[in-house]
Amino acid sequence: MEGIPLFLKYDVSIQGYERFWEGLKAGEVWTTKCKKCGTIYYPPQRDCPNCLSSDMEWIKLKENGKIMTFSIVKQKPQGFDQEDYVVGIVRNEDNVDLMCWLKGIPKVGKDVKLTTDGKRVIGVVV
Amino acid sequence: MEGIPLFLKYDVSIQGYERFWEGLKAGEVWTTKCKKCGTIYYPPQRDCPNCLSSDMEWIKLKENGKIMTFSIVKQKPQGFDQEDYVVGIVRNEDNVDLMCWLKGIPKVGKDVKLTTDGKRVIGVVV
Amino acid sequence: MNKRVAVIGIGSSKFGRRNDVGIRELTWEAVREALIDAGLTQKDIQLNVIGSTAYRGTEIYPAPPASEYSGLVGKSPIRVEAACATGSAAAFTAINAVASGMADIVLAIGFDKMTEVDTSASLAIGGRGGNYLWEFHMYGTTFPTYYALYATRHMAVYGTTEEDMALASVKAHKYASLNEKAHLRNKVTVEEVLKSRPISWPIKLLDSSPISDGSSAAIFASEDAVRKLHAEPVWVKGIGYGSDTSSIASRGEWTGLKAAKDAAAMAYSSSHVSPTDVEYATVHDCFTIAEIMAYEDLGFAEKGKGAKLLRDGQTEKDGKVAVNLFGGLKAKGHPLGATGLAMIYEVVKQLREEAGPVQHSFKNYIGLTHNVGGTGHYAYVTVLGR
Amino acid sequence: MNKRVAVIGIGSSKFGRRNDVGIRELTWEAVREALIDAGLTQKDIQLNVIGSTAYRGTEIYPAPPASEYSGLVGKSPIRVEAACATGSAAAFTAINAVASGMADIVLAIGFDKMTEVDTSASLAIGGRGGNYLWEFHMYGTTFPTYYALYATRHMAVYGTTEEDMALASVKAHKYASLNEKAHLRNKVTVEEVLKSRPISWPIKLLDSSPISDGSSAAIFASEDAVRKLHAEPVWVKGIGYGSDTSSIASRGEWTGLKAAKDAAAMAYSSSHVSPTDVEYATVHDCFTIAEIMAYEDLGFAEKGKGAKLLRDGQTEKDGKVAVNLFGGLKAKGHPLGATGLAMIYEVVKQLREEAGPVQHSFKNYIGLTHNVGGTGHYAYVTVLGR
Numbered sequence A, B: 001m002e003g004i005p006l007f008l009k010y011d012v013s014i015q016g017y018e019r020f021w022e023g024l025k026a027g028e029v030w031t032t033k034c035k036k037c038g039t040i041y042y043p044p045q046r047d048c049p050n051c052l053s054s055d056m057e058w059i060k061l062k063e064n065g066k067i068m069t070f071s072i073v074k075q076k077p078q079g080f081d082q083e084d085y086v087v088g089i090v091r092n093e094d095n096v097d098l099m100c101w102l103k104g105i106p107k108v109g110k111d112v113k114l115t116t117d118g119k120r121v122i123g124v125v126v
Numbered sequence C, D: 001m002n003k004r005v006a007v008i009g010i011g012s013s014k015f016g017r018r019n020d021v022g023i024r025e026l027t028w029e030a031v032r033e034a035l036i037d038a039g040l041t042q043k044d045i046q047l048n049v050i051g052s053t054a055y056r057g058t059e060i061y062p063a064p065p066a067s068e069y070s071g072l073v074g075k076s077p078i079r080v081e082a083a084c085a086t087g088s089a090a091a092f093t094a095i096n097a098v099a100s101g102m103a104d105i106v107l108a109i110g111f112d113k114m115t116e117v118d119t120s121a122s123l124a125i126g127g128r129g130g131n132y133l134w135e136f137h138m139y140g141t142t143f144p145t146y147y148a149l150y151a152t153r154h155m156a157v158y159g160t161t162e163e164d165m166a167l168a169s170v171k172a173h174k175y176a177s178l179n180e181k182a183h184l185r186n187k188v189t190v191e192e193v194l195k196s197r198p199i200s201w202p203i204k205l206l207d208s209s210p211i212s213d214g215s216s217a218a219i220f221a222s223e224d225a226v227r228k229l230h231a232e233p234v235w236v237k238g239i240g241y242g243s244d245t246s247s248i249a250s251r252g253e254w255t256g257l258k259a260a261k262d263a264a265a266m267a268y269s270s271s272h273v274s275p276t277d278v279e280y281a282t283v284h285d286c287f288t289i290a291e292i293m294a295y296e297d298l299g300f301a302e303k304g305k306g307a308k309l310l311r312d313g314q315t316e317k318d319g320k321v322a323v324n325l326f327g328g329l330k331a332k333g334h335p336l337g338a339t340g341l342a343m344i345y346e347v348v349k350q351l352r353e354e355a356g357p358v359q360h361s362f363k364n365y366i367g368l369t370h371n372v373g374g375t376g377h378y379a380y381v382t383v384l385g386r
């Protein structure tokens, strides 16, 4: 028997993270660093659980990185009904590990340039 | 920011409860009774946790009952975008308490006749 | 229980429509406060129990992100849920983990961000809080509908009136106006409550707790840890639980909550405290009728006389048994997962005499929390004392 | 812990695509078996802990209907969730409740009905199992994707191959063919695994556990209760837990699961058991790479040598440490909430020497369960012995 569907539309707060989303539109990746203890957070955090401070600054992440690992998504989830994409983890020159979509032929250890497609971080294999 | 919606459509098993759903279409309310220990279950159960037996029989519930309580639903949930309806609990002559929609002017203690609209149990205030 | 357990730290976020935060930032507000209150850091926490109902937000598995953001990675192996009693289920789990000797210092966090979905979806989620197939699917029950079934029956059997119920709302808003963390800080009159829009008759908008975002936290510790830390403890004197049928019709009676009565009996017996010993109680007033039933289920009033206790003002500050001096779920707000721990937060503040303008005067320093999940599907009663 | 805790009853439903039952009937299959196994009735149960992830079924708050159907009204105040380790979280909660003295006889039930939604919705739910905003929202990660990130890295760093991973699938299917309760009872070859459809490369369909419905249950008791009931106990010798970051990228390393290593260390130390003492283990092989990592995380093999242990047949029946002789999550099935308790069910059967055709030969009767939640977000390791 058919159940009554449940349709969940979400309104998500990104207050305090505008810099990140604006950066994405400009091809840049920004994140937060605690002014007090120096901890870098990626994903960015508005608060530092390490020293309990909320005095953070935004820093721009360097664009050179290396592929740590990746996977080619063949069977898509609801919401991503499109062609295959490659999800990767890249370690950049700031020693920050970022999830991204990889473009080009991926291989663990290969160099990538980090950029964006306006909506997400992209690692282009160089 | 808009999140990615989650749309959940459900396929629900009613195996073993066909008698109930057929009954609804015929204006009747059926439920199960344990053949071994005599316990009547409403909602119907295929198994009796009382004596661990699964040997149940279907019985037709009597149609006379009394309103125990009710509420008029004014603000509707997703899936029920329609006019107001009255949810009630009725105790019938088998001493079974059933949820139903009430038709007519409801009042606690008033007599009702139990019937169905094909999809659910209806208590018509007499 | 084998070992005594104390509350040594408490925290609560501001409750409200918190469009300014995601679930991670919201959780941190309570955790930060609790850590500072206890004088501890995350390193001191051996186990973190997370309570959240989670259906109304994008983070449908919210424990890992909340834990990561709060610096609690490695310590957070479990989320618990007991509908609107989720916060108490987290406390229960944390208390057992201390009393079992599993850990000496355990953090319990409760939170929910309920405003990421719209009201019609929220009602469809709450309506599924009973028995999906035999209630929501066929009858379109909403969460207010379930409590309305209790209200109608209580009115018919005991003569409780809509005016009586409105008094609970008036009282809640009055105290919330003094609480900086409350969602609704406006005062209301009986007339305004009666004239407010019916949601599921006889329940009206102003009989109902708002849809709130919020978080709360409490840190529980063993007697050994209390001694080592030189902490100022509030002791868990007893805890009781109950549960009931998923189908509301199957309960046979709709003027009180059996789960809550069972929980109260267990809590009183394990703490050797009786209803008349309780000086301050937080009760689960998600709807005004729930407060009246709580008085009766907890033994503060005889069966059917809950409304009279309210009318007589005996549950006001410095009354016979003060109730919900923080504004209640009705006006402080009811972010499901947070509520049970918010109750512990409020009782501990009172017992420590840190409640400012709403400080109750205690003789024996006995407080109690009464937290109901679903429409009586779950209940916890916890007795606290200095 | 303060008190010894024993398993005195176990039950498990048939796993599979169970279109013949709803969540209530499915749960009852395991509860009934566990009650009969222990020689108890519901009246003997003082507390019932329910584990379910619940997102893939209509009963989004499944504890009350499952409890009501099983005759456990009044005893079921809590649901727990730890993603794919939910069953172990239920066991953990039940064990703590016994060890704390809260209750003498506690039932833990785990279940999920995962097939009420379609695969695309199921993948969208699993993909939200990390950090919604910073993973699923931007990158469309699925649950297989997360484990695939571990597989790719393990292959690059340690030379593990797709053939190695396929061996775990071949082994799982072989044992499942002997298990009447298994979802997938067909045998498979390495070639078939390699040729199966890629889901999230390098993970292919036959590297993956199926989407299953199922339930499991275990009854835990105090030493006093064991004595009074003249039960044949299997003792909980130790339990350990761990948790990790929500964001997989934040873990800094993708060849093993830190949560599992932490859980193992805690379980070994609290039970005074070392990896070489373990004779039988159930490990969390939701994907084939997970079995190889489990060998390393549990200390059965050196780092990077997990595949070799598998190739050498040391984890077969009567090998150095037998693993997953019931068919594993890969082939018995992985109904998330049920899995952890299904592992306890399988280990207890082995320790009691009731495992029929797959009975392992024990010397010291030491078994272990290794249950991972999410993609290493949670982990539990439990050591059991006679």
Ligand SMILES: [Zn+2]
Binding pocket: A034, A035, A036, A037, A038, A039, A048, A049, A050, A051, A052, A053
């Ligand atoms: Zn800092």
Ligand SMILES: [Zn+2]
Binding pocket: B034, B035, B036, B037, B038, B039, B048, B049, B050, B051, B052, B053
């Ligand atoms: Zn029977």
